Every structure is written in C-alpha cells, then in structure tokens.
Amino acid sequence: MLLSVYHLTEYFYPDAARDSFNELWLYPVDDHRQGLLEFRLNIAPDVMPRSRQDYFHNRIYSFHVTHPHTRLRVEMRARVLTFATPEPLPVPxxxxxxxxxxxxxxxxxxxxxxxxxxxxxxxxxxxxxxxxxxxxxxxxxxxxxxxxxxxxxxxxxxxxxxxxxxxxxxxxxxxxxxxxxxxxxxxxxxxxxxxxxxxxxxxxxxxxxxxxxxxxxxxxxxxxxxxxxxxTEQYVKKAHGRDYDDCPPLKGLRRGGGKEQLNVLVQVKVLSGSF
The missing domain is CATH 3.10.620.30 (C8orf32 fold)
Incomplete structure (x- = not known):
C-alpha cells in the first residue's frame, strides 16, 4: 500500500525564545515491512538539522535555533510503501x-x-x-x-x-x-x-x-x-523504544519564550491499493 504522511508541529511563543535545542523522531522506518520512498523535512526558522541513529537504531534529526524567534515550525512529508506480513509461527x-x-x-x-x-x-x-x-x-x-x-x-x-x-x-x-x-x-x-x-x-x-x-x-x-x-499495511512505523519517552515526535529545550501554544496536524492518505 502506498501512503503519504504529512506531520506539522508548530510552537507559538508570546515572548522571543532563543537557544532552542530540539530532537525529532519523524523519520519513517525503512525495513522489510515498509519502504521509505521520499522524506522531506522543513524547519522554520531556517536551520540545518543533523541526523544520527539513537540507541534503539531509530533515525533522529536534531537542530539548534540560536537567534530569537516567536514561532517554531517543523513540517515533515513522506511517502511510504507498506507490505503485508505473515502471521507469526505458532510457537509456545x-x-x-x-x-x-x-x-x-x-x-x-x-x-x-x-x-x-x-x-x-x-x-x-x-x-x-x-x-x-x-x-x-x-x-x-x-x-x-x-x-x-x-x-x-x-x-x-x-x-x-x-x-x-x-x-x-x-x-x-x-x-x-x-x-x-x-x-x-x-x-x-x-x-x-x-x-x-x-x-x-x-x-x-x-x-x-x-x-x-x-x-x-x-x-x-x-x-x-x-x-x-x-x-497491517495501513500502519507506518517511525520508531520504537521502552516507552513514549524513547521516541516522542519532538522534544527540546529553550531559553525564554513564555508559555507556548502548540498546533499539530497529521494527515495520512492512501495513494494506491495493496500490491
């Protein structure tokens, strides 16, 4: 099944924030059950993210916004091809x-x-x-x-x-x-x-x-x-860990900014039927 994924996260700050350090668990897994065909990441303010694998082999992107800003916008787009997996063996x-x-x-x-x-x-x-x-x-x-x-x-x-x-x-x-x-x-x-x-x-x-x-x-x-x-084929995996704390969509620290407002939008669309 061919799926498109769109994930938008926006933070709005009443005061200027600075020194914003962030990590993203937004990169879909590329393995035997799903193939990653396209991945795009847009961040505003404009920064150059770095990627690495974490302890659990998830692909993470991290970035640092040094200058003052009142909005942080992270936009991810991906296309993923998923496959059906056979039922597990009947082991005791x-x-x-x-x-x-x-x-x-x-x-x-x-x-x-x-x-x-x-x-x-x-x-x-x-x-x-x-x-x-x-x-x-x-x-x-x-x-x-x-x-x-x-x-x-x-x-x-x-x-x-x-x-x-x-x-x-x-x-x-x-x-x-x-x-x-x-x-x-x-x-x-x-x-x-x-x-x-x-x-x-x-x-x-x-x-x-x-x-x-x-x-x-x-x-x-x-x-x-x-x-x-x-x-099933309708699921797209991003990451795994011991619990939520090991693979949140986004986490970070910042200086200033006050109490933020958060806006999140996720859209997953089926682009074709099963193969």
Missing part, C-alpha cells in the same frame, strides 16, 4: 524462557511502565499457559484491552500515570500501548513501544502508538490494542 510461550537476558531492556520497568502493580489483577487478565501459542495469547490481550477502555482524548494528558488510566478506563493510544507493555512485561514477554501513523481507524487523526512483542522464529510483531488489530 515457553519458547521465550531462554531469551530473558537478551531482551532485558524490554522486560524491565520504566517510569511510565512501572511493574510494582499487579496489572493482571487490575485489568482482569490471566497469565499465559507455557504450552499455549504465544501469538494467540497476544491476540487475547490485545482484544481484552480494547474492550476494557474507552478512547477519549480528554481523559488523559501526556504525563498521566498509567495507574490513573487503568483506574479511569479511558485514554488515548499512548495509554493503551503502555498498558499492554505493563501486562506483557509482567508475564515475561518482551515488548516495546512503537510510534507511527495510521491511515484509518481510531488514532489516525494524529501520531499513533502500538506495541511490538517478540515472537521466537518470527521476530518483532505488532499489536494495536486501541483498534484490536495486528499491524
């Missing part, structure tokens, strides 16, 4: 038992995904049977979380604790994804946070988030509890 959950040290980072707690709560009990989920299909269990968790929560952009904010989302039973795709991370890591299934875009479905109006779990013999496979779906 116990196949993960010897891989814990290899995937420690995606099993450990983080500030956004703490593991000192009994997430299975709080969410009414069962632990997996060592003999059952790992993929089947992951589909069960995906569906259960989808049914357990209501999508409501006004219910949570960026820094709402996960426990508050679980108790309130409403939030956005970031919350759904981090709840699934908490469940999977609690039962020893390596799982990582993914940021990207979705052509149609709940969460397609902005940046989207889902989860990748490691399935031995098949690799990292994507699950979206917000839409009760595995990852």
């Amino acid at each position: 959950v116990q196949a993960l038992s010897s891989l814990e040290s290899r995937f420690f980072e995606f099993l450990a707690p983080t500030s956004r995904v703490p593991l000192h709560y009994n997430w299975l009990e709080l969410l009414g989920l069962r632990p997996p049977n060592p003999q059952e299909s790992l993929h089947s269990y992951l589909l069960e968790v995906t569906e259960h979380l989808h049914r357990s929560f209501r999508y409501d952009a006004a219910a949570t904010e960026l820094n709402t604790p996960l426990i508050q989302f679980v108790e309130g039973r409403a939030g956005v795709c970031q919350d759904y994804a981090q709840a699934m991370l908490a469940v999977l890591r609690s039962v020893g299934i390596p799982a990582r946070y993914v940021s990207g875009y979705l052509a149609t479905g709940v969460g397609s109006q902005g940046s989207h988030a889902w989860v990748e779990a490691f399935v031995p013999g098949s690799g990292w496979y994507g699950y979206d509890p917000t839409n009760n779906s595995t990852i």
Whole structure:
C-alpha cells in the first residue's frame, strides 16, 4: 500500500525564545515491512538539522535555533510503501524462557511502565499457559484491552500515570500501548513501544502508538490494542523504544519564550491499493 504522511508541529511563543535545542523522531522506518520512498523535512526558522541513529537504531534529526524567534515550525512529508506480513509461527510461550537476558531492556520497568502493580489483577487478565501459542495469547490481550477502555482524548494528558488510566478506563493510544507493555512485561514477554501513523481507524487523526512483542522464529510483531488489530499495511512505523519517552515526535529545550501554544496536524492518505 502506498501512503503519504504529512506531520506539522508548530510552537507559538508570546515572548522571543532563543537557544532552542530540539530532537525529532519523524523519520519513517525503512525495513522489510515498509519502504521509505521520499522524506522531506522543513524547519522554520531556517536551520540545518543533523541526523544520527539513537540507541534503539531509530533515525533522529536534531537542530539548534540560536537567534530569537516567536514561532517554531517543523513540517515533515513522506511517502511510504507498506507490505503485508505473515502471521507469526505458532510457537509456545515457553519458547521465550531462554531469551530473558537478551531482551532485558524490554522486560524491565520504566517510569511510565512501572511493574510494582499487579496489572493482571487490575485489568482482569490471566497469565499465559507455557504450552499455549504465544501469538494467540497476544491476540487475547490485545482484544481484552480494547474492550476494557474507552478512547477519549480528554481523559488523559501526556504525563498521566498509567495507574490513573487503568483506574479511569479511558485514554488515548499512548495509554493503551503502555498498558499492554505493563501486562506483557509482567508475564515475561518482551515488548516495546512503537510510534507511527495510521491511515484509518481510531488514532489516525494524529501520531499513533502500538506495541511490538517478540515472537521466537518470527521476530518483532505488532499489536494495536486501541483498534484490536495486528499491524497491517495501513500502519507506518517511525520508531520504537521502552516507552513514549524513547521516541516522542519532538522534544527540546529553550531559553525564554513564555508559555507556548502548540498546533499539530497529521494527515495520512492512501495513494494506491495493496500490491
């Protein structure tokens, strides 16, 4: 499927800001599931961004605006060709038992995904049977979380604790994804946070988030509890990490400027059908 992606982020400052340091996680992944055909990045004030790979092999762009400015505009355009991926092999959950040290980072707690709560009990989920299909269990968790929560952009904010989302039973795709991370890591299934875009479905109006779990013999496979779906050709992946903090669309620091106003616009369009 051929998709176009447009992502605009604008900050407006009441006072002049300066020394603005920023990092962007906006570069779509180019791998076996999706091919990046075009990528354009426009920044105002005009600066020359630098790119590098981070610890998780995501492509990051960074830039520094030295002179005073009252607006920061970051505009990304991309064309991506996505492909369907086969269903994972029906390996049992116990196949993960010897891989814990290899995937420690995606099993450990983080500030956004703490593991000192009994997430299975709080969410009414069962632990997996060592003999059952790992993929089947992951589909069960995906569906259960989808049914357990209501999508409501006004219910949570960026820094709402996960426990508050679980108790309130409403939030956005970031919350759904981090709840699934908490469940999977609690039962020893390596799982990582993914940021990207979705052509149609709940969460397609902005940046989207889902989860990748490691399935031995098949690799990292994507699950979206917000839409009760595995990852299809309508998904465009940008980056992954332990949680949201490892791959936000944009983060930065600045001097001055006062309290900013933020404007974000995301558009994903299907340019052709499936191949």
